[in-house]
Amino acid sequence: MPPVVGFVGVSGSGKTTLITRVLPELRSAGLRVAVLKHAHCGFDMDRPGKDSFRVREAGAAEVLIASRTRWAHLGELEGDLDEPPFRELLDRFDPARVDLVLAEGFARESYPKIEVHRPALGEPPRCWPADPWVIAVASDGPLAVAPPARRLDLNAPLEVTGFLLVQLAGGGASRLRAG
Numbered sequence: 195m196p197p198v199v200g201f202v203g204v205s206g207s208g209k210t211t212l213i214t215r216v217l218p219e220l221r222s223a224g225l226r227v228a229v230l231k232h233a234h235c236g237f238d239m240d241r242p243g244k245d246s247f248r249v250r251e252a253g254a255a256e257v258l259i260a261s262r263t264r265w266a267h268l269g270e271l272e273g274d275l276d277e278p279p280f281r282e283l284l285d286r287f288d289p290a291r292v293d294l295v296l297a298e299g300f301a302r303e304s305y306p307k308i309e310v311h312r313p314a315l316g317e318p319p320r321c322w323p324a325d326p327w328v329i330a331v332a333s334d335g336p337l338a339v340a341p342p343a344r345r346l347d348l349n350a351p352l353e354v355t356g357f358l359l360v361q362l363a364g365g366g367a368s369r370l371r372a373g
Contacts, residue, residue, distance in 0.1 A: 196228070197362060199329070200297040203310035204317050206256075208348060209298050212310055212332060215351035216358070220294065223359060228292040230283055232299030280305070293373050294362065301325075306361075308332050310348060330357060 197252050201209040206247035215227065220227050241247055246259050246268070256269045280303045287295055297305070301321055306329045311319045321327040322343060331339050332346040332354055333360070339345035 195284050196287055196292045196295050198230075198284060198295040198305055199358060199361070200298055200299040200300055200303075200307040201310055202299065202307045202321055202328075203312075204315060204320055206309040206315060209310045212308075212348065212351065212354065213296055213298060216355050217296065219351060219355035220285050220358065221353070225293045225362075226291060228287050228295045230287075230295055230297040231301075234299070257318055294358075306348070308354070311335075311337065312348070313350070329361070330354075 200205045201213055204211050210231075217227055217229070226277050246257050249272065250257050250268060254270075256267065259266045259268075280300050284295060284297075301307070304327055307321060307325070307327050308330045309322045309328050309332070311331055311333040313333065319331060319337075322331050323340065328343050330346050331337060332348040334338075334348040337345055344357065346357055
């Protein structure tokens with residue numbers, strides 16, 4: 195399993211925005227990065243009228259779509275099943291193709307996380323300081339973060355990228371593994 199680090203925080207805190215700002219920098223550093231995103235409710239990536247949508251709607255348990263440039267694997271969960279376990283989802287990434295997984299959400303799981311916190315939202319951090327898996331808090335306001343966690347500037351994606359690269363290079367690589 196490739197190393198994994200998550201971005202957690204309350205809704206609207208900027209988790210996706212931070213990931214989209216850090217990801218190109220990690221790619222520029224030569225890393226092949228995958229993203230695992232948690233969705234709280236149902237979602238659909240397919241579009242009505244497309245063949246893949248039609249066969250899924252007709253009852254296919256799984257649909258694999260492939261072309262020269264991309265592939266996607268859509269699976270249907272039956273009935274009231276729980277969502278797939280976090281580790282099972284991580285195991286779906288191919289370590290031969292992925293150097294790092296950035297996860298968004300999965301706040302209750304035991305894995306390294308950067309908490310995204312905006313004091314202007316009027317909410318305290320969701321996970322830090324109680325969660326020992328929080329390795330940093332990225333915030334756009336003053337916040338005293340005690341070691342071993344570190345405070346990062348939410349508006350400085352290069353700082354967040356640098357922190358992740360140090361972690362991967364050995365300054366904390368063992369901490370970028372799920373528990």
